[in-house]
Amino acid sequence: MKIRKRINGIILFAGTIVVSSIFITAYYRHNIVKKEIVQAAVVEGNIKQEAIDNSAQSNVSLTESINEELKLDKNAYDAGPIQDFISKNIKINDGKKIVFLTFDDGPSTTVTPKVLEVLKKNDIKATFFIVGKELEKDPRAKQILLDTYKQGNSIGNHTYTHIYNNLYPGGKVDADKFMAELDKNNDAIREVLGQDFRSRIVRFPGGHMSWKGVDETDKRFYDRGYKYIDWNGLVGDAEGKPKSKEQLLERYRQTFKNQQKLVLLMHDTYGKENTAEVLPEIIADLKNKGYEFKTLK
Numbered sequence: 001m002k003i004r005k006r007i008n009g010i011i012l013f014a015g016t017i018v019v020s021s022i023f024i025t026a027y028y029r030h031n032i033v034k035k036e037i038v039q040a041a042v043v044e045g046n047i048k049q050e051a052i053d054n055s056a057q058s059n060v061s062l063t064e065s066i067n068e069e070l071k072l073d074k075n076a077y078d079a080g081p082i083q084d085f086i087s088k089n090i091k092i093n094d095g096k097k098i099v100f101l102t103f104d105d106g107p108s109t110t111v112t113p114k115v116l117e118v119l120k121k122n123d124i125k126a127t128f129f130i131v132g133k134e135l136e137k138d139p140r141a142k143q144i145l146l147d148t149y150k151q152g153n154s155i156g157n158h159t160y161t162h163i164y165n166n167l168y169p170g171g172k173v174d175a176d177k178f179m180a181e182l183d184k185n186n187d188a189i190r191e192v193l194g195q196d197f198r199s200r201i202v203r204f205p206g207g208h209m210s211w212k213g214v215d216e217t218d219k220r221f222y223d224r225g226y227k228y229i230d231w232n233g234l235v236g237d238a239e240g241k242p243k244s245k246e247q248l249l250e251r252y253r254q255t256f257k258n259q260q261k262l263v264l265l266m267h268d269t270y271g272k273e274n275t276a277e278v279l280p281e282i283i284a285d286l287k288n289k290g291y292e293f294k295t296l297k
């Protein structure tokens with residue numbers, strides 16, 4: 001009887017030890033995991049904060065360097081109010097009639113040099129929205145981009161590939177892909193114009209107005225100091241079948257409505273020879289109407 005009692009006591013004691021150690025281990029494990037989660041959250045929080053700091057910094061430094069350029073370049077006009085005027089109809093009351101000639105999808109070896117020649121003859125500057133992929137097509141394209149820049153024109157970003165399905169799957173902007181294309185395009189342009197080159201102006205292929213889901217890119221544009229530039233006039237050189245010179249002029253006249261700030265959409269890529277051909281006439285018409293020619297920065 002005594003022995004049985006002792007055995008029972010030992011079993012009870014051992015049981016208590018086992019159960020307690022299970023609880024103690026579980027408690028410590030829980031705390032370690034909890035600690036790791038807390039640490040991970042802290043690390044992630046730091047990274048997030050760093051990302052916010054970096055984007056705020058890049059916003060400030062990009063805006064500062066563009067503001068410096070605006071002071072020095074008498075042909076340049078602040079892209080910020082133009083973005084808001086074209087996209088949100090926020091009026092600019094400086095009483096000035098200004099036209100921004102804009103050329104997309106280049107550079108090309110066939111049309112861009114002709115456009116540059118016309119601009120030079122008229123002693124005016126324009127804005128070129130570059131597609132980086134075009135720089136790979138012909139070894140002369142890089143030199144043409146450099147010529148465009150050195151002539152005093154403004155250089156903007158029109159994405160690296162311009163492929164709608166990549167940028168806007170299902171008609172909705174893929175913000176990650178879109179921003180990655182802008183970065184890649186910036187690298188390609190800097191390789192030609194120098195690492196100090198900065199630009200904050202972007203034209204969405206097809207126009208910012210044409211796509212769903214722009215909220216996320218709008219937010220990232222704001223963080224990075226980018227401006228998107230749509231248009232309020234055009235010559236129709238990318239609409240439907242190629243147009244004759246007279247058809248291009250007709251389309252220009254249709255969309256001209258005495259805009260106080262006119263952003264005119266044109267293209268200087270392959271096959272747009274007629275755009276270069278009608279350009280002198282369009283410039284003459286706008287000069288007659290009292291427009292100043294400026295670039296967007």
Ligand SMILES: [Zn+2]
Nearest residue numbers: 104105205206
């Ligand atoms: Zn385009």
